[in-house]
Amino acid sequence: MIDRRLLNNFDWGILLFAVTLSLIGVMTIYSATRPLIETVQKTFYIRQLYWIILSLVAFLFMISIDYRWLTKYGYLIFASGIVLLILVILIGRKGMGAQRWINLGFISFQPSEFFKIFFIIAVSRYLSGMKEGTVLGLRKIVKMVGIFFLVPAILILKQPDLGTAIMLFFIFISLILSAGAKKKIIIMSIAISLLTLPFAGKYIWGGLKEYQKLRIIAFIDPQADPHGVGYHVKQSKVSIGSGGFWGKGYMKGTQGPYRFLPENHTDFIFSIFAEEWGFSGSMVLFLLYFFIIWRGFDTAKKARDREGCFLVLGVTFMMMFYFFINVGMTVGMLPVVGVPLPLMSYGGTALLSNFFALSIIENVRMRRFALYY
Amino acid sequence: MEKRINIALIIVIIIFSIFSFRLWQLQILKGKDYKKIDEQNRLRVLNIPAPRGIIYDRNDRPLVNNIPSFDIEVVREDMPGGRESLSGLAELIGMEYDSIVSRLKKEASRPFKPVVLKQDVSFREVAKVEARKIDFPGLQINVVAGREYIYGHSASHLLGYLGSPGIELLNTPEYSGVPPEAFIGQFGIEKIHDTTLMGKAGKKIIEVDALGSIMKVVRIQRPVKGQDIKLTIDIDLQIEAEKNLKGKAGAVVALKPDTGEILVLASAPTFDPNLFVRGIKNRDWRMLVKDPKKPLLNRAIQSQYPPGSTFKIITAIAALEEGIIDKDTHYYCNGSLYFGRTFRCWKADGHGDVNLYRAIVESCDVYFYEIAKQIQLDRLVQYAFGFGLGKKTGVRLEGEAEGIVPTKEWKLQTRKEQWFTGETLNTVIGQGYVSATPIQIASMMAAVMNGGKLYEPYLLADQEQTDRVRNAIDISPEHLEVIRQALMGVVSEEKGTGKIAHSDMVSMGGKTGTTQVIGGASKEKDLPEKFRDHAWFVAFAPAVNPQIAVSVFVEHGGHGSSGAAPIAKKIIEAYYGKDIKTESEDDG
Numbered sequence: 006m007i008d009r010r011l012l013n014n015f016d017w018g019i020l021l022f023a024v025t026l027s028l029i030g031v032m033t034i035y036s037a038t039r040p041l042i043e044t045v046q047k048t049f050y051i052r053q054l055y056w057i058i059l060s061l062v063a064f065l066f067m068i069s070i071d072y073r074w075l076t077k078y079g080y081l082i083f084a085s086g087i088v089l090l091i092l093v094i095l096i097g098r099k100g101m102g103a104q105r106w107i108n109l110g111f112i113s114f115q116p117s118e119f120f121k122i123f124f125i126i127a128v129s130r131y132l133s134g135m136k137e138g139t140v141l142g143l144r145k146i147v148k149m150v151g152i153f154f155l156v157p158a159i160l161i162l163k164q165p166d167l168g169t170a171i172m173l174f175f176i177f178i179s180l181i182l183s184a185g186a187k188k189k190i191i192i193m194s195i196a197i198s199l200l201t202l203p204f205a206g207k208y209i210w211g212g213l214k215e216y217q218k219l220r221i222i223a224f225i226d227p228q229a230d231p232h233g234v235g236y237h238v239k240q241s242k243v244s245i246g247s248g249g250f251w252g253k254g255y256m257k258g259t260q261g262p263y264r265f266l267p268e269n270h271t272d273f274i275f276s277i278f279a280e281e282w283g284f285s286g287s288m289v290l291f292l293l294y295f296f297i298i299w300r301g302f303d304t305a306k307k308a309r310d311r312e313g314c315f316l317v318l319g320v321t322f323m324m325m326f327y328f329f330i331n332v333g334m335t336v337g338m339l340p341v342v343g344v345p346l347p348l349m350s351y352g353g354t355a356l357l358s359n360f361f362a363l364s365i366i367e368n369v370r371m372r373r374f375a376l377y378y
Numbered sequence: 379m380e381k382r383i384n385i386a387l388i389i390v391i392i393i394f395s396i397f398s399f400r401l402w403q404l405q406i407l408k409g410k411d412y413k414k415i416d417e418q419n420r421l422r423v424l425n426i427p428a429p430r431g432i433i434y435d436r437n438d439r440p441l442v443n444n445i446p447s448f449d450i451e452v453v454r455e456d457m458p459g460g461r462e463s464l465s466g467l468a469e470l471i472g473m474e475y476d477s478i479v480s481r482l483k484k485e486a487s488r489p490f491k492p493v494v495l496k497q498d499v500s501f502r503e504v505a506k507v508e509a510r511k512i513d514f515p516g517l518q519i520n521v522v523a524g525r526e527y528i529y530g531h532s533a534s535h536l537l538g539y540l541g542s543p544g545i546e547l548l549n550t551p552e553y554s555g556v557p558p559e560a561f562i563g564q565f566g567i568e569k570i571h572d573t574t575l576m577g578k579a580g581k582k583i584i585e586v587d588a589l590g591s592i593m594k595v596v597r598i599q600r601p602v603k604g605q606d607i608k609l610t611i612d613i614d615l616q617i618e619a620e621k622n623l624k625g626k627a628g629a630v631v632a633l634k635p636d637t638g639e640i641l642v643l644a645s646a647p648t649f650d651p652n653l654f655v656r657g658i659k660n661r662d663w664r665m666l667v668k669d670p671k672k673p674l675l676n677r678a679i680q681s682q683y684p685p686g687s688t689f690k691i692i693t694a695i696a697a698l699e700e701g702i703i704d705k706d707t708h709y710y711c712n713g714s715l716y717f718g719r720t721f722r723c724w725k726a727d728g729h730g731d732v733n734l735y736r737a738i739v740e741s742c743d744v745y746f747y748e749i750a751k752q753i754q755l756d757r758l759v760q761y762a763f764g765f766g767l768g769k770k771t772g773v774r775l776e777g778e779a780e781g782i783v784p785t786k787e788w789k790l791q792t793r794k795e796q797w798f799t800g801e802t803l804n805t806v807i808g809q810g811y812v813s814a815t816p817i818q819i820a821s822m823m824a825a826v827m828n829g830g831k832l833y834e835p836y837l838l839a840d841q842e843q844t845d846r847v848r849n850a851i852d853i854s855p856e857h858l859e860v861i862r863q864a865l866m867g868v869v870s871e872e873k874g875t876g877k878i879a880h881s882d883m884v885s886m887g888g889k890t891g892t893t894q895v896i897g898g899a900s901k902e903k904d905l906p907e908k909f910r911d912h913a914w915f916v917a918f919a920p921a922v923n924p925q926i927a928v929s930v931f932v933e934h935g936g937h938g939s940s941g942a943a944p945i946a947k948k949i950i951e952a953y954y955g956k957d958i959k960t961e962s963e964d965d966g
Binding site: 137179182183185240242243244245246247248249250259260262263264265279283284287288291295298299302305306314318322325329332333336338 | 379380382383386387390391393394396397398400401402404405406408409410411412413415416419420585586587593
């Protein structure tokens with residue numbers, strides 16, 4: 006099934022960096038959840054290791070399938086994704102105030118994690134159907150919003166999962182901008198959003214859940230309620246800041262195991278890493294992530310066709326937004342939305358979907374030389 | 379297309395740079411501040427209270443104990459909210475739901491801080507809470523250092539009690555290391571010798587997690603136990619004295635004449651210092667303060683009353699020493715003497731012809747009026763001062779009263795009046811302006827018995843002080859012997875006013891005294907208690923080489939012979955009974 010020539014074109018960098026980051030993740034999860042009084046280590050890190058192995062298998066499997074199969078069946082995949090989202094609402098499992106999981110008996114997973122990629126595949130299929138050099142007009146854009154965005158956004162907000170909905174929106178906008186829109190439309194939409202923000206803000210504010218409002222208040226003034234929602238942000242900043250330049254050293258961080266920083270092995274894993282490895286370690290980590298994003302953009306440029314290009318752009322944007330929103334939240338520059346750090350945060354579905362995304366980059370990169378195929 | 383991807387890449391680089399600058403700001407520029415917050419997060423300094431010194435009696439019996447005291451606390455953060463859980467908790471520890479809620483509300487801003495719900499609970503309650511702890515997360519028992527006064531009410535004025543220190547006190551150098559939650563001596567020995575007893579609190583630096591659970595001990599500085607104190611008090615005698623004062627207001631002081639050691643320093647009514655250990659409740663405090671019998675007053679050193687006929691001892695010595703009388707001088711008593719007005723003898727039909735011996739034994743007032751007519755007040759008061767009246771004895775307790783020895787200058791100053799010789803007649807029999815405390819009277823008796831050495835009465839057994847003699851009065855031994863004989867007669871003679879104190883066990887001497895509350899002869903039985911006379915009895919034993927001097931004072935006790943003398947007898951017998959008992963035990 007796999008051509009020898011394909012193997013020659015296999016980009017080891019993407020896989021190597023991804024595996025490195027996920028192993029750093031396991032190490033950090035181990036440290037963050039290490040016990041201090043009891044002697045039994047919690048099993049989070051082992052479960053994460055299993056997920057990494059599973060993700061690698063999925064990665065290898067996915068790159069063996071030509072990505073054009075994905076775009077070919079893009080609309081079907083999109084439709085099945087919608088079905089899954091509806092199923093979540095109908096039979097989903099509740100956890101932490103939201104209904105995001107589907108329980109398959111032996112495993113439970115969050116369909117919205119995968120749906121983002123299904124969405125990218127469908128939008129890429131649509132965009133690649135356009136002629137090279139044409140830009141999107143207003144009618145096209147409205148049509149796309151109607152077909153691809155509106156229904157899933159409503160279904161995801163219903164769970165509720167504001168983080169994923171925002172992510173979907175950002176990916177959508179980024180893809181449209183990449184495909185090219187009329188300058189008039191870009192300028193107009195910026196102007197309109199600036200003008201309507203105060204009014205829309207009011208409606209959005211009214212529609213927000215109480216905890217979402219609190220998070221925004223906490224973001225604006227973290228000191229207002231030290232043990233409430235702002236507590237997350239404050240303790241996250243303390244964790245990062247106390248790391249200094251060189252960090253406290255691996256397994257020497259205190260904020261996580263001492264439980265001052267909640268959700269330390271999931272959404273706030275970067276704070277734990279920065280506490281133990283300091284500014285120097287964080288810069289190295291940034292470089293690893295930057296390499297992956299850069300590799301994504303590079304692959305998009307070199308892609309053999311427009312389908313490949315949009316696919317790779319979509320998943321690269323996705324990884325990028327995950328990273329920026331998560332880090333921005335932990336350093337106190339963005340409000341707290343439940344977005345994990347790609348590849349590192351504890352959580353199986355997210356990890357699997359990250360490797361799925363990377364497999365698409367690898368897939369397109371491997372098959373970039375049309376002439377030899 | 380490629381152009382747009384390049385724009386995206388530039389945006390990505392810009393955002394990466396912004397985040398890097400943010401990290402620089404957090405970790406390098408503000409790194410030190412965050413490190414400090416991080417340490418404050420998890421490092422706590424705990425005070426380890428120092429065990430307080432134990433107070434022993436002269437026979438090495440502990441009078442106080444350090445005991446653990448248990449508090450029920452709750453950490454709000456660990457507690458699942460909800461009315462149901464709280465009312466279950468209220469039921470478990472037997473508290474009102476509302477009072478739990480109000481206690482928790484006070485500390486609402488600090489959810490990790492344990493809130494004390496109930497102080498000083500019993501072992502039963504501790505066991506109950508421990509058994510149900512699993513149903514009420516956040517519920518915990520805290521062990522606090524407590525103090526137990528083993529003999530309860532006994533010697534309460536002497537031992538004193540503990541209380542919370544005031545802020546100003548904690549700023550003084552002596553108390554600089556004392557943690558604010560500590561209890562310090564507030565009264566009595568506990569207060570006077572607080573710095574000796576309290577020791578030095580230790581410190582423990584611990585790491586805690588967000589829930590306040592101790593993760594590890596970083597550093598420990600052990601507390602230094604306070605020094606023990608041994609008192610001169612004999613707790614058995616003290617209890618005997620208090621038993622006999624029960625239901626009355628009064629005081630008993632017993633001293634060793636040849637050293638000034640205090641064997642008994644009892645005041646009635648007493649209070650229970652155990653009430654103060656963890657901070658006294660408002661209700662208990664109000665009861666103590668509003669009690670008309672003033673239980674917090676240490677009558678042994680604080681109440682001053684005319685000493686009545688016990689003062690005749692001083693008058694007699696003064697008259698002998700000044701050469702106004704000798705032991706054979708006799709006067710005729712027909713029941714009264716006219717000097718400007720009629721001065722009555724307590725015995726309305728008179729004592730007949732009395733010499734000094736009889737005058738003391740039968741406490742004849744007229745005999746002393748005759749002395750008063752001849753003695754200079756200035757001379758008389760010299761003897762009163764010499765035997766320690768009119769100034770503090772110097773016992774190391776707070777609030778000692780001075781008493782009054784009236785002089786002409788004193789009267790001019792306080793009353794703006796001249797002294798009348800008639801007033802000397804009152805003074806010589808211990809009435810009128812003169813007043814003394816029970817410890818002063820006991821101290822005077824001790825000095826008369828030891829040949830005129832006035833000791834400073836003391837309470838700390840191991841406090842060897844070479845110069846305890848405050849004043850050595852030069853009195854001829856023959857005169858003192860005359861007085862001693864007469865005082866023996868008071869108890870042993872059939873007509874002696876103190877014959878009620880006569881003991882078959884041990885020979886003793888003494889002198890009664892009666893302080894008139896309202897003037898004129900009165901049949902005490904008919905009077906309501908508050909108008910009855912105050913009773914005094916001052917005694918010594920045995921007859922030769924006295925080993926104990928006792929003063930007894932009973933407010934509204936009636937006549938000295940009936941109200942106070944039996945108590946003195948009981949204490950002296952207890953003192954000797956004990957000696958005999960221990961000796962026979964030694965023999966066995």
